[in-house]
Amino acid sequence: MKLFRLYIFILCNICGLMSFAQISDTIVSTSLDEIVVQAPKVIRKSDMEVYHPSKSAVDNSKNGMQLLRNLMIPTLIVNDALGSISAAGQSVQVRINGRVxxxxxxxxxxxxxxxxVEWIDNPGLRYNGANYVLNFIVINPTLGGSLMLEGKQAINEKWGYNRTDAKFNVGRSQWSVGGYFKLTDDMKAYREYKETFTYPNGESLTRTETPLGGELDNSQGAxxxxxxxxxxxxxxxxxxxQANRSFTDKWLYNGxxxxxxGENDINLTDSHGNTGTTPSFSAYLEQHxxxxxxxxxxFSASLYSGHxxxxxxxKTSGSSQLINDVHTYIKDWNQAYGVETNYIKQWRNSRFTAGASYTANRNRSTYKNLDGEIFHQHQDKAYFFTEYFHRINKVSLTGGLGVQYTSFLFKETNQGNHSWNLRPQATLTYSPNxxxxxxxxxxxxxxxxxxxxTNIAPQQLDxxxxxxxxPDLQTSSSYMLSLRYSYNLPHVSGSFGARAFSSPNAITPYLYWNNDRLITSYENSKGLDNISFWIAPQIEVIPTWMTVSGTLQYTAERMKGNNYKxxxxxxxxxxxxxxxxxxxxLGVQYKRAQRDLWGEKISWGEDxxxxxxxxxxxxxxxxAGVIMPFxxxxxxxxxxxxxxxxxxxxxxxxxxxxxxVSYNLQWGRQKRGTSKLVNADANVNHSTVNGR
Incomplete structure (x- = not known):
């Protein structure tokens, strides 16, 4: 209720400002050799919002993540302590000079x-399905080398983050080398859990779990x-x-x-996790x-080796008598290759883009718990698109059409599927000023x-x-229609709007009984439909000193599947x-995660x-800071x-x-990093094993 009342207060203030404030630019000034250049703080283009960092934002930042936090972009949640960026509960694709x-x-x-910083909340076909895109435009620095060091450590837990990065320049060349290590070890955890099973004959069984403790490990590096x-x-x-390493990713619960x-006092241990290494290679060429x-x-390629x-x-409490003893162990050796090419032609008020990409995944999974049985799966994806952008005075139009071919095949059983799908897209933008x-x-x-x-190998959960x-699943299609109004007034900016989403054949899990076994499988459902309304204001409470921003969103959803609505x-x-x-x-942040309906389950991320x-x-x-102070x-x-x-x-x-503690050392002269306009998809797959 406090969150709701705060947003009602913010909304009322915005409405008042919009009614009485005269339309004028919010500007920042930069002095360059006695020449003063003035520009809007936020420039709203037809396909993006452009944010120019102020001097105070730069002065109070030691890296790009902190600068992004200090920009306070509405709807964007930047968590520097945990190293995450999200918007409206969805992932954000980050780029540097166009390169993912x-x-x-x-x-x-x-x-x-x-x-x-370019904020693109309606990515076109050339971004290949990204929810949101953040693009950092980096200029030629006057300094030619840099060494950045960062260390972060919790006082009461084995949790921390350490990073280093160095850049060196020779003529038109630049070398960069770096690495990071994230420590999360033996963090105390538990779960609150209760479930009821209903059998086909109408009888039911309820299991109540009293938590006795547990731990989380999630240490990784690159x-x-x-x-x-x-x-x-x-x-x-x-x-x-690049080489990424998951040293340990484990959840362990005791209850x-x-x-x-009538059966009571059963000791339960439930754990699952994975460990693996992913080396990758990428090469890029741009010719004007x-x-x-x-x-x-x-071109890009990656390899995953892990388990x-x-x-x-x-087991019965106070004894070693086992009631259930279930173990699953999967070893993966998976590969991915991708290539993409784009042709771009620009005119004064228009742009034409055509592109094609191909991605191949070759997965090999060995099930140790099934006497070493091996499964091979091949996945192939081809994507072709054209997109045209044109601006006429205050109106901009973007239209495009893509087509995607997807196939996958299990070698051992010769089971699989393939499909062709169209991907239309259109945007109409009107900017009176x-x-x-x-x-x-x-x-x-x-x-x-x-x-x-799609993996046909059975996995026992409990x-x-x-x-x-x-293996008979089809590639699913999703469609979204959105209407948004953005404003930029003195001391107040932001947006509000509505969004309608539909996925008529969404791939979702479903449950069914097979004799005395409850099976979780997957289907092309009868569809998910939702509609959401949001408001995302940013208020400059004390000019150049204090800014408050936030997002409030309401979502209504309907999900239809195998005998359920x-x-x-x-x-x-x-x-x-x-x-x-x-x-x-001083930064303060609170987030209430979105509750998403998918299949027969509502799930949410971190509050x-x-x-x-x-x-x-x-x-x-x-x-210094505190995670979860309240x-x-x-x-x-x-x-x-x-x-x-x-x-x-x-x-x-x-x-x-x-x-x-962070330290930045800079010296010499250096060239700007590469401006990469396309990125081939070579995300390697790996198996997942979950508890109940």
Missing amino acids: TTIEQIKALLPETIKR TWMSYNYIKPDTTVFYVAL LLSLSN FSNRQTLVVD SYSDYVE LNHQFRLSFTSWQSAPSLAA GFQWRIGN LYNHCWSGDINALLSHWGFT ISIIDLSYNWKDWEFG GKYDQGSKSLSKWNTNEQHMRLNMRMPYIS
Whole structure:
């Protein structure tokens, strides 16, 4: 209710300002050799919003992630402590000069080199299905080398983050090398869990779990090296090697189980996790021709070697008598290859883009618990598209059409499927001036079945629950229509709008009984439909000192599948406050995750709060903060199946004070990093093994 009242207050203030404020530009001034350049703080273009960092935002940042947080972009949730970026509960694709990158590479950016940040909340066909896109435009820095160091450590838990990155320049070439390590070890955890099984004959059984404790391990790291060659306006070449390592990713729960049939005092141990290494390689070439024509080609490849496991044990309390003893162990050796090429032709008020891409996945899974049985799966995806953009005075039009071919095949059984799907897209934008913009857009995309959803190897979850994939799944299509109004007034900016979504053949899990076994499989459902309304204001409470932003969203959903029809209504949102002065930056953040209906389950991510205080001194930054200073950490799910109803809440000891130290050293002259316009998809698959 407090969150709701705050947003009603914000909405009333916005309406008042829009009624009485005169339309004028919010500007920032930059002095360059006695020439003053003035530009809008937020420039709303037909296909993106452009944010120019202020001097105070740069001065109070030591890396690209912190600068992004200080920009306070409405609807965007930037969590520097946990290293995540999201918007309206969905993932955000991050890029540097058009090249898809990682959070770690964003953290490696020097704030002084970031000219602007492009926020694209309606990506076109050339972004191949991304929900949102953040593109950092990096200029040629006057300094030619940099060394960035960062260390962050919790005081009361084995949790921390350490990173280093260095850049060196020789003529038109630039070398970059870096790495990071994220520590999460033996973090105390437990779950609140209760479920009811209903048999086909109408009888039911309820299992109640009393938590006895548990732990979470999630330690990972990566190292990378890249080379850039840039001949301005002619040729760009980029090559990179990277290795990611999941050292340990484990959930372990202990509980005392009681059953409604009178069986009590059953000790339960439920754990699952994975470990693996993923080396990857990418190469990129961009060639410019006369008459504003560009041809770009990108190649990438990756390999995954690792294993996933699940252990589920029930035994009588006070004895070693086993009731259930279930173990699953899958070893993967999976490969992925991708190539993409785009042709781009630009005119003064228009742009034409045509592209093609191909991705191949070759998966090999060995089931140790099935006497070493091996399964091979091949996945192939080809994508072709054309897109045309044209601007006529205050109106911009974008239209495009893509087509995607998807196929997958299990070699051992010769089972599989293939399909062709169309992907139309159109956007109409009207901008009467720089302060106001209206946008109506329609977009579509496809989702191919995952390895877990199609894998025919049976996996036992507990005493009578199993999971079996469906090799007959078809690639699903999704469609979205959105209407948005954006405004930029003195001291107030933001957006509000509505969005309608439909996935008529969404790939979702479903449950059914097979004798005394409850099976979880997957189907092309009868569809998910939802509609959402949101408001995302940003208010400059104290000019250049304090800014408050946030998002409030209401969503209504309907899901239809195998003999069920379900509904879901939820509120979600976030509040962010940032106070900066005298080198100090105080940030406060609270997020209530969106509750999403998918299949017969409602699930949600992290409900989390963070307070962070930092101080900048010369090339150093010193910080301290608390994760979960108020509220109760929660992520979980709720099953609504007529055969199995349950609700689980994952609880972690996340009330963690931490300290951090950052250091930036810069020297010499250096070239700008590569501006990569396309990215071949080579995301390697790996098996997943989950507990009940």
